[in-house]
Amino acid sequence: MTTQTPTQSTPTRSHPEPHQETTWRTYFSFSTDHKVIGIQYLVTTFVFYLIGGALATAVRTELATPEVDFVSRELYNGLFTVHATVMIFLWIVPAGTGAFGNYLLPLMIGARDMAFPKLNAVAFWMIPPAGVLLMLSFIWGAPAAGWTSYPPLSIVTNQVGEMIWILSLLILGTSSILGAVNFLTTIIKMRMPGLGFNQMPLFCWAMLAASALILLSTPVLAGALILLSFDIVAGTAFFNPTGGGDPVVYQHMFWFYSHPAVYIMILPVFGMISEILPVHSRKPIFGYKAIAYSSLAISFLGLVVWAHHMFTSGTPPWLRMFFMIATMVIAVPTGIKVFSWLATIWGGKLELNSAMLFALGFVSMFVIGGISGVMVAAVPFDIHVHDTYFIVAHIHYVLFGGSVFGLYAGIYHWFPKMTGRMMNEFWGRVHFVLTFIGFNITFMPMHKLGLEGMNRRIAEYDPKYAALNLVCTIGTYILAVSTFPFIFNAIWSWWKGPKASDNPWRALTLEWQTSSPPPVENFVGEPVLVTEPYGYGLNGSAQGIPLESEVTPSPAT
Amino acid sequence: MLAGIALTLVSLWYGQNHGLMPLEGSEESLPIDSLFDLMMTIGTGLFLLVQGVIIVVMIRFRRRQGDLADGPHIEGNIPLEILWTAIPAMIVMILAVYSFEVYRQIGGLGAMDHAMAHAQPKQQMARLAGAAIAAPLAETGPTSLADASSPEPVLPDSTYQLPGDAPYEIQALGLQYAWIFTYPDTGVVTGELHVPVGREILLNINAQDVLHAFWVPEYRLKQDAIPGRQTEIRFTPRTEGEYPVICAELCGPYHGAMKTKVIAHSPQEFAAWMQEQQVASASGLEQAIATVDPAQRSVEQILAPHVESLGIKPEVLQQLHPPMVHAHAS
Numbered sequence: 001m002t003t004q005t006p007t008q009s010t011p012t013r014s015h016p017e018p019h020q021e022t023t024w025r026t027y028f029s030f031s032t033d034h035k036v037i038g039i040q041y042l043v044t045t046f047v048f049y050l051i052g053g054a055l056a057t058a059v060r061t062e063l064a065t066p067e068v069d070f071v072s073r074e075l076y077n078g079l080f081t082v083h084a085t086v087m088i089f090l091w092i093v094p095a096g097t098g099a100f101g102n103y104l105l106p107l108m109i110g111a112r113d114m115a116f117p118k119l120n121a122v123a124f125w126m127i128p129p130a131g132v133l134l135m136l137s138f139i140w141g142a143p144a145a146g147w148t149s150y151p152p153l154s155i156v157t158n159q160v161g162e163m164i165w166i167l168s169l170l171i172l173g174t175s176s177i178l179g180a181v182n183f184l185t186t187i188i189k190m191r192m193p194g195l196g197f198n199q200m201p202l203f204c205w206a207m208l209a210a211s212a213l214i215l216l217s218t219p220v221l222a223g224a225l226i227l228l229s230f231d232i233v234a235g236t237a238f239f240n241p242t243g244g245g246d247p248v249v250y251q252h253m254f255w256f257y258s259h260p261a262v263y264i265m266i267l268p269v270f271g272m273i274s275e276i277l278p279v280h281s282r283k284p285i286f287g288y289k290a291i292a293y294s295s296l297a298i299s300f301l302g303l304v305v306w307a308h309h310m311f312t313s314g315t316p317p318w319l320r321m322f323f324m325i326a327t328m329v330i331a332v333p334t335g336i337k338v339f340s341w342l343a344t345i346w347g348g349k350l351e352l353n354s355a356m357l358f359a360l361g362f363v364s365m366f367v368i369g370g371i372s373g374v375m376v377a378a379v380p381f382d383i384h385v386h387d388t389y390f391i392v393a394h395i396h397y398v399l400f401g402g403s404v405f406g407l408y409a410g411i412y413h414w415f416p417k418m419t420g421r422m423m424n425e426f427w428g429r430v431h432f433v434l435t436f437i438g439f440n441i442t443f444m445p446m447h448k449l450g451l452e453g454m455n456r457r458i459a460e461y462d463p464k465y466a467a468l469n470l471v472c473t474i475g476t477y478i479l480a481v482s483t484f485p486f487i488f489n490a491i492w493s494w495w496k497g498p499k500a501s502d503n504p505w506r507a508l509t510l511e512w513q514t515s516s517p518p519p520v521e522n523f524v525g526e527p528v529l530v531t532e533p534y535g536y537g538l539n540g541s542a543q544g545i546p547l548e549s550e551v552t553p554s555p556a557t
Numbered sequence: 558m559l560a561g562i563a564l565t566l567v568s569l570w571y572g573q574n575h576g577l578m579p580l581e582g583s584e585e586s587l588p589i590d591s592l593f594d595l596m597m598t599i600g601t602g603l604f605l606l607v608q609g610v611i612i613v614v615m616i617r618f619r620r621r622q623g624d625l626a627d628g629p630h631i632e633g634n635i636p637l638e639i640l641w642t643a644i645p646a647m648i649v650m651i652l653a654v655y656s657f658e659v660y661r662q663i664g665g666l667g668a669m670d671h672a673m674a675h676a677q678p679k680q681q682m683a684r685l686a687g688a689a690i691a692a693p694l695a696e697t698g699p700t701s702l703a704d705a706s707s708p709e710p711v712l713p714d715s716t717y718q719l720p721g722d723a724p725y726e727i728q729a730l731g732l733q734y735a736w737i738f739t740y741p742d743t744g745v746v747t748g749e750l751h752v753p754v755g756r757e758i759l760l761n762i763n764a765q766d767v768l769h770a771f772w773v774p775e776y777r778l779k780q781d782a783i784p785g786r787q788t789e790i791r792f793t794p795r796t797e798g799e800y801p802v803i804c805a806e807l808c809g810p811y812h813g814a815m816k817t818k819v820i821a822h823s824p825q826e827f828a829a830w831m832q833e834q835q836v837a838s839a840s841g842l843e844q845a846i847a848t849v850d851p852a853q854r855s856v857e858q859i860l861a862p863h864v865e866s867l868g869i870k871p872e873v874l875q876q877l878h879p880p881m882v883h884a885h886a887s
Contacts, residue, residue, distance in 0.1 A: 073810035241785030283628035453774030458813030537630035
């Protein structure tokens with residue numbers, strides 16, 4: 001790319017006319033446009049989110065009463081196994097990295113596409129078959145050994161389902177790796193001239209950290225799964241103790257990926273929150289470098305804490321101490337982020353729209369998951385709550401209160417850019433209120449259930465836990481209902497919503513400086529760095545482009 | 558300032574009065590609960606601080622209608638950032654050191670030396686000379702059970718006394734979907750765990766088929782049972798009573814039904830109970846020894862005569878799988 005004068009000169013390359021190319025058919029084709037792929041990811045994974053949610057609703061319905069009365073015990077184990085697998089591998093990981101990473105990265109760094117567009121399309125198109133495959137496993141008996149799939153149980157239970165689960169995860173893992181290669185290359189090599197690492201929006205830093213984690217850890221999961229599949233079909237004994245194998249080795253390999261996976265799921269969302277809060281607070285992000293480098297610190301530390309999932313697995317005590325301290329240390333960079341976000345909104349001028357409400361909800365809920373996270377890092381306490389509902393509450397505060405709230409915030413924030421239309425604010429707020437209430441009713445009581453002695457992954461439980469479980473189930477139904485305002489709002493707005501201007505939020509990052517939706521190669525002419533990404537309040541209100549709702553003609557930039 | 562004091566007071570009060578934990582049934586539960594109380598205190602403070610800031614910001618710093626100006630351009634504040642890096646780092650270090658201390662108190666670190674010494678359990682060494690620690694289940698499972706009968710059966714009429722000062726050892730075997738406890742000093746086998754109060758118990762845990770986990774919420778202790786290797790936990794029962802023993806590691810469709818009880822007796826009651834068991838099982842034991850070589854018998858065969866005294870339901874016995882080798886080959 002050659003540097004050009006900041007005027008809108010006639011583009012040197014020939015562009016196809018933007019709106020001729022991207023029709024609804026494009027979204028069902030092998031498109032190599034990163035924006036199409038991003039939306040393909042987002043819609044596909046959201047469909048899987050709904051499936052995963054339906055499975056969760058079935059699980060909670062079973063748990064509404066202490067007896068086994070809604071589904072059989074065998075099916076129950078299949079339901080929660082597939083629920084977790086879908087939510088992690090088909091919703092949060094591909095939505096955070098695949099959908100938003102794909103859509104936003106090239107726009108934010110002023111590139112015309114990802115580094116490897118075809119690879120990108122291949123990575124996406126691996127997801128639908130893998131997801132369908134996983135769903136089909138219910139025909140032959142779903143995998144029923146939990147999403148952790150610990151041997152020996154996974155070797156002897158529902159072997160067909162288990163093999164389908166492994167195959168599905170191998171495909172999804174490959175897709176994830178291909179995506180990560182693309183993100184890393186794009187961030188490192190495709191930044192527009194003059195955009196140094198320290199001028200990148202923080203979402204790019206978060207994607208850098210998450211992609212590195214994917215590349216380093218996913219292959220280990222693949223290795224573990226392939227060995228596990230040999231144990232199942234070929235009668236080998238890598239993990240099977242009947243032949244001298246060691247089931248604990250599997251746990252190490254599994255968590256070597258699956259703990260970093262938590263950061264793969266949360267880091268992109270951290271990045272999105274760091275974008276959304278400044279825009280709607282009209283204030284620069286507080287402590288740019290601290291937030292950027294804390295992503296890298298989390299990424300590195302995330303690689304050396306896996307055995308905190310195994311404090312009761314007979315891990316040697318000195319190792320438990322190491323993993324305990326390493327885990328607790330992660331609270332420091334995470335705390336830096338949380339405090340920086342609070343300082344960002346403090347003294348700003350907050351626009352409490354749906355995107356902002358979900359972003360604030362994210363900070364609020366994630367902190368609860370963070371606090372319980374430090375608690376369970378303490379070995380003596382974890383020995384009590386390991387594999388109980390306390391852990392169920394903890395992971396949902398991190399992954400639902402954290403990641404899913406953040407993904408919703410991202411959808412509300414970038415919807416105008418992606419579709420060129422505005423979402424309905426009223427229904428957005430209804431969605432937020434229902435989600436927030438339903439979420440807390442569902443998961444807050446689980447802390448107490450776990451501490452008192454309710455273990456997880458059970459279809460039946462002691463009647464003394466019946467009342468709280470009923471509360472959790474009611475909360476789940478509220479959560480299920482809460483998705484409807486969102487779905488109708490999104491579909492209707494996409495189809496008939498009011499047209500959005502190029503920059504309805506008066507944001508300063510690069511993706512808002514092009515049209516909504518952006519043309520096929522993102523920018524007409526070479527993109528220009530108008531200002532630093534968080535330069536709010538630099539010249540009084542000079543940077544602030546008036547809100548669309550309040551001033552009609554949008555000024556030329 | 559006032560808010561800060563109120564926040565601290567509320568945190569201190571709630572940290573001590575959360576009432577979230579069940580009864581403290583073991584000596585180990587006391588330091589663990591103290592640790593939890595401290596973490597609840599800090600956690601409550603942090604929770605109130607963050608939620609408070611968010612609520613205040615949402616009220617005080619809303620954009621007024623028509624105000625299109627930006628907020629102040631503040632990019633950061635190095636001393637403040639150092640402060641909120643250093644304080645969490647210190648808190649985390651304090652928690653880590655405290656957790657380490659609690660872990661030492663409950664004997665977690667002592668278990669290290671012990672685990673080394675016991676890397677090859679005595680009985681198994683004798684029986685399976687030369688066999689690797691990860692001996693096939695087919696052997697380890699039944700063998701460890703059969704071991705129960707290997708010591709000289711104590712004569713029923715002798716008064717039972719708890720052995721020496723060392724931790725009182727009990728073997729636990731997890732299988733789908735029951736626990737089997739054997740008391741090596743007498744050879745008694747039960748389905749519910751009986752322990753004397755005030756005496757350190759060393760529970761050696763094995764699994765026959767898949768992973769299980771031994772958990773007593775009132776004792777705050779949990780340990781996985783892993784086929785092919787032996788794990789252990791130590792605890793000292795503190796109060797008399799019956800508490801649930803729960804399997805905490807997914808072990809199959811009936812995982813939720815895999816429950817039994819731990820019954821903590823006073824030492825005298827425990828001795829009396831043990832004596833009773835010896836009387837009850839002596840005849841059955843002799844029969845069993847006379848008829849079959851213990852090593853050849855399956856779990857069902859061993860358990861069959863004891864079904865009633867063990868408190869195992871016949872259905873459960875029916876479900877007992879043969880050792881996994883066969884299940885897998887089929």
